[in-house]
Amino acid sequence: MDNRAVEKATNAISDKYRLGILQALAQKGCMTNTDVQELTGLSQPCVSHHVKLLTDSGLVEARKEGRNLHLRLNKEALHELTTFLNGLL
Amino acid sequence: MDNRAVEKATNAISDKYRLGILQALAQKGCMTNTDVQELTGLSQPCVSHHVKLLTDSGLVEARKEGRNLHLRLNKEALHELTTFLNGLL
DNA sequence: TCTAAACATTTAAAAGTTTGAATGTTTTTC
DNA sequence: GAAAAACATTCAAACTTTTAAATGTTTAGA
Numbered sequence: 318m319d320n321r322a323v324e325k326a327t328n329a330i331s332d333k334y335r336l337g338i339l340q341a342l343a344q345k346g347c348m349t350n351t352d353v354q355e356l357t358g359l360s361q362p363c364v365s366h367h368v369k370l371l372t373d374s375g376l377v378e379a380r381k382e383g384r385n386l387h388l389r390l391n392k393e394a395l396h397e398l399t400t401f402l403n404g405l406l
Numbered sequence: 407m408d409n410r411a412v413e414k415a416t417n418a419i420s421d422k423y424r425l426g427i428l429q430a431l432a433q434k435g436c437m438t439n440t441d442v443q444e445l446t447g448l449s450q451p452c453v454s455h456h457v458k459l460l461t462d463s464g465l466v467e468a469r470k471e472g473r474n475l476h477l478r479l480n481k482e483a484l485h486e487l488t489t490f491l492n493g494l495l
Numbered sequence: 496t497c498t499a500a501a502c503a504t505t506t507a508a509a510a511g512t513t514t515g516a517a518t519g520t521t522t523t524t525c
Numbered sequence: 526g527a528a529a530a531a532c533a534t535t536c537a538a539a540c541t542t543t544t545a546a547a548t549g550t551t552t553a554g555a
């Protein structure tokens with residue numbers, strides 16, 4: 318994982334709503350954008366935007382299932398991030 | 407470590423210059439603001455600002471030594487962060 | 496096929512961040 | 526004490542992010 322990827326991943330985490338989404342995914346395993354809308358209370362376009370940041374960062378994987386977008390944690394990416402950060406210790 | 411602390415810590419990391427500072431601290435052990443100025447090429451007020459973000463996040467500890475500000479990694483805080491993130495796995 | 500549901504995109508306003516010039520404070524050195 | 530070095534603070538400009546309204550696209554179901 319290079320510096321740019323770390324910057325993007327930590328940036329993705331550094332927001333109240335996005336961290337909440339990651340925690341919900343960690344707990345539930347899978348969610349759709351609509352679930353995220355209910356979770357956060359944000360507007361649909363705003364949820365789309367936050368989810369895009371998360372997927373662009375690599376921390377979340379999205380697959381289209383009919384008209385739903387199924388989201389799940391990318392545990393490998395998260396593990397790479399913690400490995401990088403532990404490397405600073 | 408609560409969510410707010412994670413948001414602040416990851417936000418602190420999510421910048422090119424601040425990540426560079428963290429890496430330099432990890433490597434060298436200790437630096438002053440002047441060292442950071444040389445490292446980054448940023449102006450002195452801008453360095454002051456970035457260093458403040460890092461210390462406010464808890465990831466960096468600063469102690470005033472005469473007219474110099476000695477910076478070092480707060481390894482415990484960094485460890486708490488990685489522990490939190492691993493908790494999502 | 497018509498309707499509705501789920502999500503994406505465009506746009507624009509509001510809020511927040513980054514940057515350096517100017518200036519202030521404290522500490523060291525001469 | 527005067528000069529300089531190290532850092533902090535204030536300020537304003539430039540830039541980025543966040544947000545939702547409006548609208549577009551695709552898919553599912555009647």
